[in-house]
Structure formats: C-alpha cells, structure tokens
Amino acid sequence: MRGGWFFVFGGVMHFVKTRWYERIMPPYIPRHRELVYVSGVAEIAGGLATMHPATRRAGSLWSIATLVAVFPANVKMAYDWRHKPASLKAAAYGRLPVQVPLVLWALKVGRSARASG
Numbered sequence: 001m002r003g004g005w006f007f008v009f010g011g012v013m014h015f016v017k018t019r020w021y022e023r024i025m026p027p028y029i030p031r032h033r034e035l036v037y038v039s040g041v042a043e044i045a046g047g048l049a050t051m052h053p054a055t056r057r058a059g060s061l062w063s064i065a066t067l068v069a070v071f072p073a074n075v076k077m078a079y080d081w082r083h084k085p086a087s088l089k090a091a092a093y094g095r096l097p098v099q100v101p102l103v104l105w106a107l108k109v110g111r112s113a114r115a116s117g
Contacts, residue, residue, distance in 0.1 A: 003105050007047025007063055014040025024077040042066045050109050060110030064103050071099060 014021055014036050021039075022032040029035065046066050049059025074095045081092035 003109065004047040004050040004059070006102075007043045007050070007066075009047075011040040011043030011045075011047065014043070021073070024073045024080070026072050026076045029072070039066065039070055042069075046106075050106070053113060056113035057110045060106040060113065063106040067099055067102055067106070074099065 018033060018036050021036040025032045025035065042062070043066055046059050046063035049055040049062060051059075078092045078096055081089050083089075084092070
C-alpha cells in the first residue's frame with residue numbers, strides 16, 4: 001500500500017533528526033533517545049508491514065498502536081510551540097488532527113487485508 005511509505009519515511013526521520021524528536025518528548029517519559037529510535041523502528045516496521053498482503057492487517061494495527069504511543073509527543077510539541085510564530089504554531093497544532101486520517105487510513109488498510117484474506 002502506498003501510504004505505508006509515509007510511515008517508513010517518518011520512521012527514517014527518527015534516525016536523521018533524532019535530536020528534534022527528543023526535544024518534543026514529554027519529560028515524564030524516560031530514555032528519550034532510545035525511545036526515539038524504538039518509535040522510528042516501529043514506524044518503519046508498521047509501514048513496511050502494510051505493504052504486503054500477508055502482513056497488512058498486523059501492520060495496520062501496529063501502525064495504529066504506534067500513532068497512539070507517539071501522540072503525547074505531538075501534544076507536548078503543540079504546547080511548547082504555542083508562542084512560536086503563526087506558521088510554526090500552525091504546523092505544531094496541525095500534527096494533532098492529522099493523526100485521525102492516519103489512523104483511519106490504517107484501519108482501512110487492515111480491513112482490506114481481512115476482505116482479501
């Protein structure tokens with residue numbers, strides 16, 4: 001599925017821009033760097049899994065779980081960026097509702113796997 005590449009790209013970015021992802025993590029979550037890497041691997045794995053019919057359902061569920069797991073970082077980013085210039089604030093706030101179509105996409109992918117399997 002083409003949308004899986006979005007998750008793969010996002011996961012790779014955890015390794016390219018590690019410090020950026022570390023900065024948006026809530027302080028109550030320990031081991032920021034390690035978890036940035038783990039979440040990057042999780043996004044890559046979920047994205048790749050959605051691309052093959054045999055693993056598509058599991059990949060869709062994995063991707064949804066990953067989106068839920070990283071949501072606190074998106075919330076923290078929106079809060080931290082509330083005083084930034086309008087364009088940056090919009091980008092930070094925009095990350096929050098974007099999670100909904102990503103979850104809906106993953107659900108659709110999972111259902112298509114069930115229908116074809």
